[in-house]
Amino acid sequence: MTGLPKSPVFAALERAARERILILDGAMGTQIQGLGLGEDDYTGHGSGHVCRHHSDHPQQGNNDLLILTQPEAIEQIHYNYAKAGADIVETNTFSATTIAQADYGLQQAVYDLNVEGARVVRRALDRATAEDGRPRFVAGAIGPTNRTASISPDVNDPGYRAVTFDDLRKAYLQQATGLIEGGADILLIETIFDTLNAKAAIFACIQAMKAHGRELPLMISGTITDASGRTLSGQTPTAFWHSVRHAKPFTIGLNCALGASAMRPHLAELSGVSETLICAYPNAGLPNAFGQYDEGPNDTAVQVEEFAREGLVNVVGGCCGTTPDHIRAIADAVAKYSPRKVPEYA
Ligand SMILES: [Zn+2]
Numbered sequence: 001m002t003g004l005p006k007s008p009v010f011a012a013l014e015r016a017a018r019e020r021i022l023i024l025d026g027a028m029g030t031q032i033q034g035l036g037l038g039e040d041d042y043t044g045h046g047s048g049h050v051c052r053h054h055s056d057h058p059q060q061g062n063n064d065l066l067i068l069t070q071p072e073a074i075e076q077i078h079y080n081y082a083k084a085g086a087d088i089v090e091t092n093t094f095s096a097t098t099i100a101q102a103d104y105g106l107q108q109a110v111y112d113l114n115v116e117g118a119r120v121v122r123r124a125l126d127r128a129t130a131e132d133g134r135p136r137f138v139a140g141a142i143g144p145t146n147r148t149a150s151i152s153p154d155v156n157d158p159g160y161r162a163v164t165f166d167d168l169r170k171a172y173l174q175q176a177t178g179l180i181e182g183g184a185d186i187l188l189i190e191t192i193f194d195t196l197n198a199k200a201a202i203f204a205c206i207q208a209m210k211a212h213g214r215e216l217p218l219m220i221s222g223t224i225t226d227a228s229g230r231t232l233s234g235q236t237p238t239a240f241w242h243s244v245r246h247a248k249p250f251t252i253g254l255n256c257a258l259g260a261s262a263m264r265p266h267l268a269e270l271s272g273v274s275e276t277l278i279c280a281y282p283n284a285g286l287p288n289a290f291g292q293y294d295e296g297p298n299d300t301a302v303q304v305e306e307f308a309r310e311g312l313v314n315v316v317g318g319c320c321g322t323t324p325d326h327i328r329a330i331a332d333a334v335a336k337y338s339p340r341k342v343p344e345y346a
Pocket of ligand 1: 320
């Protein structure tokens with residue numbers, strides 16, 4: 001993809017993926033909610049570490065900020081996922097871009113969030129590996145931001161855009177640079193509802209890799225948001241693949257929005273057309289009326305096992321509502337299946 005030498009981790013990851021289905025971690029949100037943190041915990045003024053970046057905005061709900069203010073708690077969540085069986089653990093940096101942090105007035109914190117976000121996962125994984133000898137990989141999580149480059153948020157002005165490609169590219173470049181500097185092994189562009197945003201992220205990731213001098217594995221994960229099987233920007237899984245395959249991603253896949261069963265046909269479509277590894281991390285079913293996820297670990301695992309039995313997947317994990325127990329159950333359920341064979345096209 002980049003013409004650069006591949007990072008040392010690349011070969012290890014490719015080798016592991018040929019041998020078995022790899023396990024990705026589960027949701028951060030549910031685990032953070034379980035900590036019951038208030039405003040003072042988020043800013044670090046009550047418990048934790050005071051953030052050196054000032055903001056006048058309330059910070060409760062700014063989960064990424066906890067990397068700086070509650071690093072011990074975040075490290076423990078990553079560690080719990082590693083011990084539950086995750087080979088790949090994501091940084092808590094879904095919203096660590098200047099665009100997403102503008103809601104909290106913390107644009108100036110994004111570099112620290114990404115560097116420290118990768119470091120805290122590395123520490124957690126090194127602890128787990130010291131105990132059991134299993135290698136594990138840090139995936140730098142890059143979210144979609146809260147703006148969309150290809151759709152107008154104003155129904156009366158369809159030509160309007162709240163963000164440009166270049167705004168996104170710059171924000172993502174800063175994020176990817178920080179993640180690589182902090183030691184991320186993989187860059188994971190996830191929850192893609194707008195392919196144009198993802199293209200800006202891909203472009204930025206390649207720029208960051210060029211500056212770093214090494215190609216890192218890139219994981220790309222879209223989100224099907226409605227029953228017709230399209231992303232918010234209107235693409236089918238096949239169209240989505242053809243829009244991003246130039247990046248030669250290590251994995252292409254789907255996450256979030258739907259539970260595993262509803263994701264299955266879209267995953268099958270993607271698996272049929274993509275000449276790279278397939279990654280799936282569904283939600284724990286659909287949220288109830290209170291926005292909570294009721295699906296238990298075994299319920300999710302039975303459905304994800306179906307992906308493995310049908311030979312659709314190479315990497316599996318969980319998105320919203322999943323817990324370390326879900327990941328443990330998923331890892332157990334898929335262990336006996338071979339990973340999907342990547343089709344070779346002329
Ligand atoms: Zn999700």
